[in-house]
Amino acid sequence: MLNIKEALRKNTMVIALIVVMLLFQVLISISGKGSLFAPSNITNLILQNSYVVILAAGMLLCILTGGNIDLSVGSIVVLVGATAGTMIVNMKLNIFVSIFVCLLIGVIIGAWQGFWIAYIRIPAFIVTLAGMMLWRGLAQVLLNGLTISPFPEDYLQYFTSFLPNSPKYTMIVSVIVGAVVFLVYAVLQILGRIQKKQKGYEVSSLPGLIIKLVLLFAVIAALAFLLGEHKGIPVVLILLGIVVFAYGYFTSKTVPGRHLYAMGGNEKAAKLSGVNTNKVLFFAYTNMGFLSAVAALVCVARFNSAAPSAGTGYELDAIGSCFIGGASAYGGTGTIGGAVVGAIFMGVLNNGMSILGIDANWQKAVKGIVLLAAVVFDVLSKKQQSTKG
Amino acid sequence: MSETLLEMRNINKNFPGVRALKEVNLQITKGEIHALVGENGAGKSTLMNVLSGIYPFGSYEGDIIYEGEVCRFNGIKDSEHKGIVIIHQELALVPYLTIGENMFLGNERGSKARIDWDETYNKADELLKRVGLKDSSRTLIKDIGVGKQQLVEISKALAKNVKLLILDEPTASLNESDSQKLLNLLLEFKTHGMTSIIISHKLNEVSGIADKITILRDGATIETLTKGIDDIGEERIIKGMVGRDLTDRFPKRDVKIGDVSLAVKNWTVYHPIYEGRKVCDNVSITLHRGEVLGISGLMGAGRTELAMSIFGGSYGKNISGEIQINGKDVKMRSVKDAIENKLAYVTEDRKGNGLILDMSIIQNTTLAKMDKVSRYNVVDKDLEVNAANEYKEKLSTKCSSVEQKVGNLSGGNQQKVLLSKWMFADPDILIMDEPTRGIDVGAKYEIYCIINQLVAQGKSVVMISSEMPEILGMCDRIYVMNEGRIVAEMTKENATQEAIMSSILQSSKGA
Numbered sequence: 001m002l003n004i005k006e007a008l009r010k011n012t013m014v015i016a017l018i019v020v021m022l023l024f025q026v027l028i029s030i031s032g033k034g035s036l037f038a039p040s041n042i043t044n045l046i047l048q049n050s051y052v053v054i055l056a057a058g059m060l061l062c063i064l065t066g067g068n069i070d071l072s073v074g075s076i077v078v079l080v081g082a083t084a085g086t087m088i089v090n091m092k093l094n095i096f097v098s099i100f101v102c103l104l105i106g107v108i109i110g111a112w113q114g115f116w117i118a119y120i121r122i123p124a125f126i127v128t129l130a131g132m133m134l135w136r137g138l139a140q141v142l143l144n145g146l147t148i149s150p151f152p153e154d155y156l157q158y159f160t161s162f163l164p165n166s167p168k169y170t171m172i173v174s175v176i177v178g179a180v181v182f183l184v185y186a187v188l189q190i191l192g193r194i195q196k197k198q199k200g201y202e203v204s205s206l207p208g209l210i211i212k213l214v215l216l217f218a219v220i221a222a223l224a225f226l227l228g229e230h231k232g233i234p235v236v237l238i239l240l241g242i243v244v245f246a247y248g249y250f251t252s253k254t255v256p257g258r259h260l261y262a263m264g265g266n267e268k269a270a271k272l273s274g275v276n277t278n279k280v281l282f283f284a285y286t287n288m289g290f291l292s293a294v295a296a297l298v299c300v301a302r303f304n305s306a307a308p309s310a311g312t313g314y315e316l317d318a319i320g321s322c323f324i325g326g327a328s329a330y331g332g333t334g335t336i337g338g339a340v341v342g343a344i345f346m347g348v349l350n351n352g353m354s355i356l357g358i359d360a361n362w363q364k365a366v367k368g369i370v371l372l373a374a375v376v377f378d379v380l381s382k383k384q385q386s387t388k389g
Numbered sequence: 390m391s392e393t394l395l396e397m398r399n400i401n402k403n404f405p406g407v408r409a410l411k412e413v414n415l416q417i418t419k420g421e422i423h424a425l426v427g428e429n430g431a432g433k434s435t436l437m438n439v440l441s442g443i444y445p446f447g448s449y450e451g452d453i454i455y456e457g458e459v460c461r462f463n464g465i466k467d468s469e470h471k472g473i474v475i476i477h478q479e480l481a482l483v484p485y486l487t488i489g490e491n492m493f494l495g496n497e498r499g500s501k502a503r504i505d506w507d508e509t510y511n512k513a514d515e516l517l518k519r520v521g522l523k524d525s526s527r528t529l530i531k532d533i534g535v536g537k538q539q540l541v542e543i544s545k546a547l548a549k550n551v552k553l554l555i556l557d558e559p560t561a562s563l564n565e566s567d568s569q570k571l572l573n574l575l576l577e578f579k580t581h582g583m584t585s586i587i588i589s590h591k592l593n594e595v596s597g598i599a600d601k602i603t604i605l606r607d608g609a610t611i612e613t614l615t616k617g618i619d620d621i622g623e624e625r626i627i628k629g630m631v632g633r634d635l636t637d638r639f640p641k642r643d644v645k646i647g648d649v650s651l652a653v654k655n656w657t658v659y660h661p662i663y664e665g666r667k668v669c670d671n672v673s674i675t676l677h678r679g680e681v682l683g684i685s686g687l688m689g690a691g692r693t694e695l696a697m698s699i700f701g702g703s704y705g706k707n708i709s710g711e712i713q714i715n716g717k718d719v720k721m722r723s724v725k726d727a728i729e730n731k732l733a734y735v736t737e738d739r740k741g742n743g744l745i746l747d748m749s750i751i752q753n754t755t756l757a758k759m760d761k762v763s764r765y766n767v768v769d770k771d772l773e774v775n776a777a778n779e780y781k782e783k784l785s786t787k788c789s790s791v792e793q794k795v796g797n798l799s800g801g802n803q804q805k806v807l808l809s810k811w812m813f814a815d816p817d818i819l820i821m822d823e824p825t826r827g828i829d830v831g832a833k834y835e836i837y838c839i840i841n842q843l844v845a846q847g848k849s850v851v852m853i854s855s856e857m858p859e860i861l862g863m864c865d866r867i868y869v870m871n872e873g874r875i876v877a878e879m880t881k882e883n884a885t886q887e888a889i890m891s892s893i894l895q896s897s898k899g900a
Contacts, residue, residue, distance in 0.1 A: 255759045258752065261752075269736070269743055269744055270745070275756070
């Protein structure tokens, strides 16, 4: 009984996400505008929100270091996008060389900001606010106020195509990929459990694991069928999978990941425990630059253009996702999984309201309320928890 | 007999799942100094929060009778209105405001639309005189020491026309001479008819100044001792607090002193901000295996700074001097270097810079030596849990599980987690800065036992403490530090409280 309560409390945002999804589904089907879960819409949802997930992963690391945010990511996206457009479209350079240069620029920008933030200790808010203006300004200089398009098919295929290429096998391939992903996960979980038992360590409850696996199976199966119904697995989804897995692993399983949390929890204590907090902070911002560049490559491919206004407000989407996903504004708590749920939550809100035909201005207002409500809810539930303890 | 100022009758207070106060009775006579003692978690602070209205009327059961009438306080404003002022352990002063501004914060002179600064500062200076502070009331709080800040808190209470002054651990962060000043002040106020309640862990102070002592244990009043009628010696109070005789406050051990493990020579450290100010001046110390070395001195003598600068240069600028560990010269440029050289620094302020309160016991335990539970930078969580459990057993840390957040533990248990963390780092030399500050007698004893075990294994311990009985009771050798210099060295046999104090005083005169 207690375990169920505990599990529910830990996953409040997931439950809220499900509720919101069902709510939209009901509203959409009542108004006769199709379905939230239409195969084409699910694909669309993934494509629309890919950049948010990538940016939220990077933003989470910055927030973990102590509630620091990065306001410059939207501007890095536009600058890197402009660079990609110039190199690939205007100069017709080799695509891989261009991609490499773009990522490198992202890292350099991140390192530049990281240097001021970590070693000179200029508040992140100020450095990235300056970056926000600086990088967008440079992007506009580079683009000369014009939009670069279209991108060659050779480039687009790496970001916008689907697996498999031929429409004949879409269902089979998606189902197989779904099955493989699920099986690998399930086998790893079960093996880990057996190993733990052999070494005589405490293990989590078996019913809990089974419920988790069954739920995961349902989600993966549904997703695989829906994607199979449409065009197959978007390549971007695979990229997202890699990013989420890599950063999830990094934050939860590695020593540098632990250092991020330690620094956010209490920087002085972390320092006196031998954690090089300057390096941790520097890494978080350099990494943010890198992931911004990745997001930029995805975005130019999705819009098939590099426009001077691209990336506007992206930083706020990423920050919002992290906070909706339960990250603390003071640092030290938050997970990649939470940030992803937050990103999907925002995505579903956007998508659902668009299908319902709600005015874009109203959409913004609703998103603002939801962000505040999510954080208020989180803070209140934590308060209740601590008075009980 | 003299009249009763306050009576708290059959107070019960429940928190979800815990009964914090059980039928507590407290009677305060006008003009007395009443001490409230008990182990951590005995309910002292809860009781005072009930009294001051922080826990409003209705959230507890029982009656508060103050000046003959039953009171129903709904907040701190109500109780202050009646002249009950509480000064919390963590001082509530704003560092970048002046003494005067702080003193009348929330109680501003003049009208709402216009503060009368002349009146504010005149009044403030007057009150400062009453507590014996010579500083101008226009000084910023951040520029005066903790001792003086405590006095400012008291004058702030005076500004509110206090009749009953409650002090929660007023001397916890003060050195001996500042503590004495504060206690004398209380005695002086008493002659003017003020009543005070003092909560303290320092039993020598309590038995020195209190007229009555009420002992709380596990949320219930055990007894009230009256000066002149009952024995109010330290031993007697401890007996009441722990419910048994604690015959030895310092556990015994066989002293086996070995070779020199750490030698610091001509160590000079400059202040990180004020250039040219020496925080440690040509300090040389030696430490042996199996030895507990005490560093005594007043607050601000440079003890913490010395320890931190040795510990990988985590404090100070332009550090010069040599360090030898086991006879070999070493240079430690970072905390990491220091840990690798098997040095540990158990910090003084466990909440501020020792522990990560939002993290579990597990994660706090392993933080300083993650290599031991990771391979290729990947953490093995099972090993971590095992390690945390091992130290939990060793130190008998009381917690629901090692998954518990450190922030939810009591002070003594937090200190044990902090010790676990550094013991897990496998040091040969442990520098412990105020290892028993703010924890109760029982937990103190346990910490002493752990220190004894460590030296019995051939490790060396440096103990920095402002509590002289502890230094005298635990250490084999004592250095006395003052104004950044080592001014005396004594063996256990010839060290006394007087000898330490006089060496400090003499060195101050010389300078």
